[in-house]
Amino acid sequence: MLKIDHVSKVYRVGNQDFTALHDVNLEVPAGAFMSFVGPSGSGKTTLLNLLGGLDKPTEGHVFFRDYCLDDLSREKLAEIRRQHIGFIFQSYNLLPVYSVYENILFPLLLNNEKESAVRDRVKEIIAQVGLEPETHKKPSELSGGQCQRVAIARALVKKPDLVLADEPTANLDKENSLMILDLMQELNREYKAAFIFSTHDEKVNRFVNREVRLEDGYVISDQAVESAPA
Amino acid sequence: MIRWALLGLIRDRTRSLFPFMVVTVGVALTVALFGFMDGIGSGILDLTSKLDTGHLRFVNKPYYEEEHLIPIDRALAGQKKTHAWLKKNGDPRITWSPRIRWMALMDVPDENGETKSQTPVTGIALDLLNPQSPELERLDLANSIIAGRRPNAPKELLIGYLLAENLEVNLNDTVTLLGQSFDGGMAMDNYKVVGFVKFGIVAMDQKMALMDITGAQHTFYMDDMVTDWLGYLPTSVSYKEYPELQQTIAEHLPEWMQAPPSSWASDDEPIVLTILDQRNLRPMVEKFELIRKVNVMIFAFLMTLVLWNAGLINGVHRYGEMGLRLALGETHWELVRRLAVEAFVVGVAGSIAGCLVGGGFVYYLQEVGVDMGDAMAKSGMMLSDVVRGRLSIDGLLWGGLPGITASVLGNFIASLSVFKRSEASLFRELEVG
Numbered sequence A: 001m002l003k004i005d006h007v008s009k010v011y012r013v014g015n016q017d018f019t020a021l022h023d024v025n026l027e028v029p030a031g032a033f034m035s036f037v038g039p040s041g042s043g044k045t046t047l048l049n050l051l052g053g054l055d056k057p058t059e060g061h062v063f064f065r066d067y068c069l070d071d072l073s074r075e076k077l078a079e080i081r082r083q084h085i086g087f088i089f090q091s092y093n094l095l096p097v098y099s100v101y102e103n104i105l106f107p108l109l110l111n112n113e114k115e116s117a118v119r120d121r122v123k124e125i126i127a128q129v130g131l132e133p134e135t136h137k138k139p140s141e142l143s144g145g146q147c148q149r150v151a152i153a154r155a156l157v158k159k160p161d162l163v164l165a166d167e168p169t170a171n172l173d174k175e176n177s178l179m180i181l182d183l184m185q186e187l188n189r190e191y192k193a194a195f196i197f198s199t200h201d202e203k204v205n206r207f208v209n210r211e212v213r214l215e216d217g218y219v220i221s222d223q224a225v226e227s228a229p230a
Numbered sequence B: 001m002i003r004w005a006l007l008g009l010i011r012d013r014t015r016s017l018f019p020f021m022v023v024t025v026g027v028a029l030t031v032a033l034f035g036f037m038d039g040i041g042s043g044i045l046d047l048t049s050k051l052d053t054g055h056l057r058f059v060n061k062p063y064y065e066e067e068h069l070i071p072i073d074r075a076l077a078g079q080k081k082t083h084a085w086l087k088k089n090g091d092p093r094i095t096w097s098p099r100i101r102w103m104a105l106m107d108v109p110d111e112n113g114e115t116k117s118q119t120p121v122t123g124i125a126l127d128l129l130n131p132q133s134p135e136l137e138r139l140d141l142a143n144s145i146i147a148g149r150r151p152n153a154p155k156e157l158l159i160g161y162l163l164a165e166n167l168e169v170n171l172n173d174t175v176t177l178l179g180q181s182f183d184g185g186m187a188m189d190n191y192k193v194v195g196f197v198k199f200g201i202v203a204m205d206q207k208m209a210l211m212d213i214t215g216a217q218h219t220f221y222m223d224d225m226v227t228d229w230l231g232y233l234p235t236s237v238s239y240k241e242y243p244e245l246q247q248t249i250a251e252h253l254p255e256w257m258q259a260p261p262s263s264w265a266s267d268d269e270p271i272v273l274t275i276l277d278q279r280n281l282r283p284m285v286e287k288f289e290l291i292r293k294v295n296v297m298i299f300a301f302l303m304t305l306v307l308w309n310a311g312l313i314n315g316v317h318r319y320g321e322m323g324l325r326l327a328l329g330e331t332h333w334e335l336v337r338r339l340a341v342e343a344f345v346v347g348v349a350g351s352i353a354g355c356l357v358g359g360g361f362v363y364y365l366q367e368v369g370v371d372m373g374d375a376m377a378k379s380g381m382m383l384s385d386v387v388r389g390r391l392s393i394d395g396l397l398w399g400g401l402p403g404i405t406a407s408v409l410g411n412f413i414a415s416l417s418v419f420k421r422s423e424a425s426l427f428r429e430l431e432v433g
């Protein structure tokens, strides 16, 4: 479903080239639940950017579904993101003027869905992330953990093939982090969307099926994790 | 999606309130200024037409050329024939009223019959006796007569209230008019002053007298003669149509001149004028239109500028939202387009509010007026001391449409800055929250 083929990313800073990713190869099957782990600056965000069609590799290719992302126009990439990729951010990025319900509805509106046609779907996913009582609250009335659950629902509501989460637990305390990971794991099974999230937190690896370790732009290990408790 | 955007506008007042206020204020000012100028402009036209020129004027050319001397010896004979001809050859919407302009020395005697005071007066003779006469309403005599009554006999006179003060004339005093008759002889007649009029124009209130047209015809030996035929059109007819109406009449004139009425002198030659051809009104009207347009453009430009800046501030305020939307797969153009729709909505709302505020002000000016005291009256313009606005669809459109345009345009220019944002940095930007 997702394949990265000899990808390098070089940033030009002033007149210096800085290589943020060195010859990365990865293949991600549908429904995967995996993490990019590494210290800050190791290239996790850069890699997620390439996977999500937000940026293009300097060398190599990114294949998603039937597309080769590095060939596509800005507009086509936007369309692919809109339809097939969900995003979760470290700082939630909910729209403050809209309610939980409306925030989750938004990606569907972007895909030209009618509210009346998707109302039940939105309500269902709100229930799944356990926020029914908060349906009409604004983000400012929610805790950090609740906000991130809204963000997860927003990423999943359009039934994407791929969900990319950049340090989704970095702003949360331990208890909330575990709840979020738990929830992502559960929804990964339920929605059959591949989840890839970056983290520099070693503790999360007990959730994932696979862990890709990055350091200084190199993949230093890529292994399946045996014990993935429910 | 539009409903969703509207919710955002309503809930987040920083994105709507300021632009809304800017449009409201800009449109209100434009509408107010437009209506005010329109009021002054049409006030001048209206008053001038009523007292002086009509909307169209049919006059003997030799008379018109020496008009400042009021040469009644060049008046036009054949009153009835002329009236019939004008009715037949002019647009049916025109009402024609005959008038005589006259000039005389007014002599006010004391109890002993000796001259108490004396002054030259200019006067208008018009149909005042007939209770159905449209002139009564035209001069708003019911309100203009501030003492006394309307004449009901040919030799009764109305005079300006300032003239009455200056000459110490009392109601029902008899005054003597000394002037030149049609045939160049001496004309002298006694008139009874039955009322004082106030038009709010100092020049007129100081110098002017009104009498019935039959009185003038008798006093100045002008049987069946008038100096002017004034044509009046309903207010629904814009002054822009006057030249065309003038043209139709003028086209028929040569034909008539083939066999003119026998009572005309050999060099009598009537011409048709519009109000704009006289008293320097065309340049004034053109200047007014220009000022109005420039004014609208300046306001529209300033509004656009302010709204552009408001849009930029809004862009900073909603930086996170725009980034998120780009990440979620809205294209730059879709963003720009949807922001333009928001700006359109704000522009329409602001324009409506501005039209209400500005229109309300103009409506007040129109219905109540503002008494500018002597300032206007003394300016010498044919403008009464009470300045009125004029509310028109035109005025509202000229204010409202630029308001909407400015809102959309200003926002559009501001929103182009989203193109500078590259998707590649969204994750990092959004991390900051």
Ligand SMILES: Nc1ncnc2c1ncn2[C@@H]1O[C@H](COP(=O)(O)OP(=O)(O)O)[C@@H](O)[C@H]1O
Pocket: A011, A012, A013, A018, A020, A038, A039, A040, A041, A042, A043, A044, A045, A046, A047
């Ligand atoms: N736009 C950019 N221009 C230059 N250097 C960049 C840019 N984005 C990231 N980098 C550099 O690339 C490296 C990897 O960054 P990043 O992918 O954000 O790491 P991580 O997400 O693992 O913290 C860092 O050293 C960072 O400074």
Ligand SMILES: [Mg+2]
Pocket: A044, A045, A046, A166
């Ligand atoms: Mg990062």
